Amino acid sequence: MSVTAAPAIGTFNPRDLLRAQVKWRHLETLFWLATLLPFLVAPSYLVLGSQIAIAALFALSLDLIVGYSGLVSLGHAAFFGFGAYTAGLLAKAGWGEPITGLMAAAIAAMVLGYLTSFIIVRISHFALIMVTLGLCLLLYEVANKAHWLTGGDDGLQGVRMWPLLDMFRFDLYGRTAYAYSLVVLFGSFLILRRLINSPFGLSLRGIRENARRMPAIGSPSSNRIRTVYIISGTFAGIAGGLLAQTTEFVALDALSFQRSAEILVMLVLGGAGRLYGGLVGALIFIVARDQLADMNPQYWYFWLGLLLIAVIVFLPNGILGGCARLLARWRRRA
Amino acid sequence: MIARHISLLFDGFAYGMLLFVLSVGLSVTLGMMNFVNLAHGTFAMIGGYTTVMLMRSAGWPFFATLPVAFIGAAAASVVLERVLYRRLYRASDLDQSLLTIGIVFVSIAAAAYVFGTGQQPVQLPGYLRGRIEFGDFSFGLYRMFLVASALVITGLLVLGLEYTRFGARVRACVDNQRMARGLGLNVDAVFSITFALGSGLAGLGGALGIEIVGLDPNFAFKYLVYMLIVVAVGGLASIRGAFVTAAMLGVIDIVSKYYVPEIGAFVLYFVMVSFLVWRPAGLFARRT
16 A cells, blocks of 8 residues: 555664654645635535535445454445434424534434444355345345334425524525535544544554454454444535535435445545545545436436446545556656 | 144244245355345345336246346356456455445446336246145145245255365365365355355345235345344354244244234344344354
């Protein structure tokens, strides 16, 4: 991965390595400054922008377990939907304050993560894929059948949000929604970036490379997996809560298998295990869907499938991985 | 009253047998190569559409289309295996899942483009329609035919695996792929043939299932979950496991939807997750 060449063993200090990675690069600053552009140049795309920010946060949370720890989850939408319904129901019940609502979504998803983490650490490989999928399907069925609470198929209606910080109303043009989503995304990104570049983050990468060898060097794999699973679920819940609050609606679709599959696609498209992969993947995916889905949703799936096959076969590390390889080749030649 | 319960159980069993034919190939190929093939439903769909097309445009009788459905799905799987799957045998679970999900997306869109999004009914021959009455009991003729076919297929599979040279090779490759390779077995060739046979069975299942579960472009996704449950709960590469699990799954699904429709598929998923937590390698795992 992006670990720089280690100096001679005698002088090697892992903290230097981590410190080097924590440092901000110019490209990163530029990237985050660019996220402010829509306010100036494309105000009509702010609604789409907040969708991208939400998907990016969701993909970022999935990257923690898929990209960094090497576990496959086909049911991450369980947390997303759980957070969305928590935030939505809270607002519907009369407490429409966005920030505390988002915290409630985070806590709810964290509790769900805590409860399911006991199951997750016991299994691996194919069974893990199936259990994550099964848990998500279970929640979907519960939400579908609990019509009195969630509105079932029709979605959760009647969500009314109070103005953000008592000042900014959620307007039709998505100005508040985009700013709000962006700030939450950036805050979460900072936390997760710090987490990844910590000794804990390194131990996750160790688990990805060899889960059995990690305990031998004093890092309990299953505890680490549980912790990261809970953290990942929490951030997915925040993303779901954001969606519920900014759209003032929760569709049953928030818990669906398609949602889990889509977010996995975004992550892999951008490049798993490299923080910005999920962000870039979400951006490309949602813009492409916005452009192509106008034709016909069926065709959109065709192109999505082809794109997915092409990325897996030709760009095993996603678009960002491909860029990094090109850059490395170019540097070597120069 | 009792008679109705028995009929319901029989319907569930027949449905389970259909699931068995659909998923047994996936079980064996997953167990052999550890390749997570989520596109198995696509092969079933190819079989289904082959039957529909032959009956509708060429006027073939139902039975004549079944071998073609088998061969069509098997041929499609050979092409995909050669072109795409082969590159990813040593890749991660994630890459394999995503590649095959990509194939499912493409196949759904292609089927919708060519055949439209509606259901594709078939006209069964007269002697398979209607029901047989035994006193109070009443069984659908087509379901009886389905159960009989599934039992014949199971018998052939067991005989083929236990008593033929090729079956011995398949078992060797499943039990220990590296050792089999070391002994000079051409594991890749064995896998290709098994994969084609398994996909062909899925195609046959897709054709047989039109009458029971219908056929539309979303088939590849809708029944994927059922196939995966059969494979995961039954245990990889275990024909006995797939058979028992499929029968159980069919009965649970039909009975729970009949008696407790308000909780729907909840029971099914709950049973699956509990079984997997209890026995992560499946109920009848050959390996742990």
